[in-house]
Amino acid sequence: MVGLLFAALGTAALCLGCAKKCSRLAASQGAEERSGLREAKASTPEGGAQGQGTSKSEPPSPPTGYAAAIRTRAFADAARLIDAAPSEERQRPEVRYARALVALEQGDPSRALAEISSLRSSTPAFQHRADQLTLRIAKQTRDATVLGHLLAQTGDQASAEDRLLLAEVLVESGQVKEAEVRLSGVIRTLELEKSTDVELLARAREARARLRRQLSQSQAAAADFRWLALNAVGEPAAEGADQQAEHLDPQHPLTRSERLARARRLSELGRVENVSEELRRLAQAPGAPPEPQALTFVRGWALYASRTDYEGAAALFQQASLETGSETAKCRYYQAKALARSGQHASAIAIYRQVAKLGGPYVEPASYEAVRLLHLSGDWTSAISGYERYLQRFPKGAHRASVLGDLPVVRLAVGEHDQARRELAALVRQTDDARERARLLELEAVAAAGQKDAKTAVALFRQVIEEQPLTLPALLAQKRLRSLGAPTPPLLPPHDAAYDLPPLPRLRLPDLAARLHRVGLDAEAELALKAEEPALKARYGERAPEVLCRLYGQLESATRRYQVAQTATKRVALFQEPTGDGAWQWECIYPKPYAEVVGHEAKTHGISESFVYAVMRQESAFRPSVVSSAAAVGLMQIIPPTASQIGRELGVPYQPELMTAPPVNIQFGTYYLSKLVSMFGGRPELAAAAYNAGPRALSGWLRSLAVLPADLFLASIPYEETRNYVYRVMSNYARYAYLAGERLPDVALELPQGLVAPADAY
DSSP states (O other): OHHHHHHHHOHHHHHHHHHHTGGGOOSSOOTTTTGGGTOOOOOOOOOOOSOOOOOOOOOOOOOSSHHHHHHTTOHHHHHHHHHTSOHHHHTSHHHHHHHHHHHHHTTOHHHHHHHHHHHTTSOHHHHHHHHHHHHHHHHHHTOHHHHHHHHHHHGGGSOHHHHHHHHHHHHHTTOHHHHHHHHHHHHHHHHHTTOOOHHHHHHHHHHHHHHHHHTTOHHHHHHHHHHHHHHSTTOGGGTTHHHHHHHHOTTSOOOHHHHHHHHHHHHHTTOHHHHHHHHHHHHHSSSOOOOHHHHHHHHHHHHHHHTSOHHHHHHHHHHHHTSSSSOHHHHHHHHHHHHHHTTOHHHHHHHHHHHHTTOSTTHHHHHHHHHHHHHHHTOHHHHHHHHHHHHHHOTTOTTHHHHHHHHHHHHHHHTOHHHHHHHHHHHHHHOOOHHHHHHHHHHHHHHHHHTTOHHHHHHHHHHHHHHSTTSHHHHHHHHHHHHTTOOOOOSSOOOOGGGOOOOOOOOOOOHHHHHHHHTTOHHHHHHHHHHTHHHHHHHHGGGHHHHHHHHHTTSSOOHHHHHHHHHHSOHHHHTSOSOTHHHHHHHHHSOOOSHHHHHHHHHHHTOOHHHHHHHHHHHHTTOTTOBOTTOOBTTTTBOHHHHHHHHHHHTOOOOGGGTTSHHHHHHHHHHHHHHHHHHTTTOHHHHHHHHHHOHHHHHHHHHHHTTSOHHHHHHTOSOHHHHHHHHHHHHHHHHHHHHHTOOOOOOOSSOOSSOOOOTTOO
16 A cells, blocks of 8 residues: 555655754654563563562663563664674664664654665565554655545555644645545544544534634634534643633633533543633632532542542531532531541541431431441441341342441451351352352351351351362461361362373464564564464364464563453363463463563562562553553552652652653552562561552551451441452462462451551552
């Protein structure tokens, strides 16, 4: 496709056009476009054991080869090392391709084009990559002519984002009428497809609004700006859209109800200052004034959602509850929630009880939250009676399942072993989830031990270990058995070798995947190997799962290997010793990517490699570029404020664009994990809880609940997400440690006392 285009336009002309527009290169590329440069690997020693050290680490060691430089995103080093390579090496198509990518990252499209030209006589796979790079260059240089030709060749396959980019470039080049047609086409397509990409639609609307304003189409421009003001609140493209709409169409300003809707959306985003400005404009807008209560509540919600001032939010919610309005119960309910978040449990409980007497939709949740705070505050006798009243009063309550799970735990805390055992046995019978069954069985065994029924307790503890070996419930059951002086069953039953197949011959990566891997383009190597999966499955038949796992294991990354493992591995093999046919299955579903950098960082910070992998597996499923809804980034899922603080403590500049580079993300995440291990007494299960919920939240739970044994404390964690997270991470940790021949994590039943996160914890 692009080869024909080059013939029409002339390679030299295209190079000249690109060279003239080098200064307009985009500052960064989309994650998908440069995924081949996201992976990273540092040349660092292996090693590491569980400890409490949090010493600063140096940045990853300088790369010793261009592939390592590409993996660490050290593009200046990569360019220098490739250029210094022997001529024979330099002429390899994968090396030229890598050099072109490096040139693009350095803002040198002319050099990238020079490298591309030689790829056109290469293999079809690299010819195709040359085409893709040419399109990227056209995007970077924002050359309307070339970009238009390239997108015309793709026809209906051109993405809406690419078509929007062309329209924006046409505006820049003065081709405004064609730009308006294309912008309207993009908007129409997105709306017909009911696209959920609000950011992209907002960009298109904003571009068309500016263009229509330029063409003196004031009413049409105002309509686009109004759409942005009402439907894309908080999007960068919608900044100032409300003022633009009112300026262009002063006869139809935003009403007070529309301003209030904008304020509510901004408050949900935690934009405290923006909410204040919006409410100031609301006071000057036409229309019926909102209830005072609604205005105060939205200010409180902005503080609450920002997570910066829960006490201030509680004060505003209280003020709102005293003002004229129809949602007094809601205001009081969230006043209590804000107080609870700030650690003022007694005040929160009192207000929840008041809300429960007001009637309406907040009676049931307020009743539950009050009792839950009694549980967390250590007033277990009151919590038991409160939970029992809740079950009687709300037989179909939204929190009924949580109460049924929490009530026997609180009974165990006060020694009501008989009733706790009956309730836990009923829950065991009702659950179909193997993990939850093991957790409940372990607690049922605790109840039996409390009844002095040692025989049943030992049998139940052994059952947990046998049904869910090397999981957190099994580790806790093992501790309990030792406290009873009873022998423990084997960690894992022996592997059943009856169905083992003969060893496979040595497997080699397909040519393209191998070439991309050797130059450090690990994500592209994964994609190339993925394209070969149908052929490999046809060739190897029933052995294909093992073949795929072994081939993906030759790559540095583990994204696709872990995905393949979900269907390639068998549960029975993972609950037996990892020998024979089971070995590859264990290694497939518990991969250890980026081994050198993980080993180096774990050793530097005195923490177990297995614990790092346990967190990485749960956080990202080994996807280096994944970004969560909370803006957590990369393998270890670090949010920007945390990453910024880690960078300051490490003495390493925080660069958001590098957080998808595995060495940087692993360095930051391992340091932070080790900091939490040290903060919470060397206890990995507590560090895992703090990693998920935050050290301050964990400190609050420990303040009242640390007197409980570890199994009851973990079962009392109020956030279901955090509770499940801890159980999964610690089970991952046990399995990684076993696979590595390390000592299993030690989850002592007695918790350290007096552990409190420092005031500056983050």
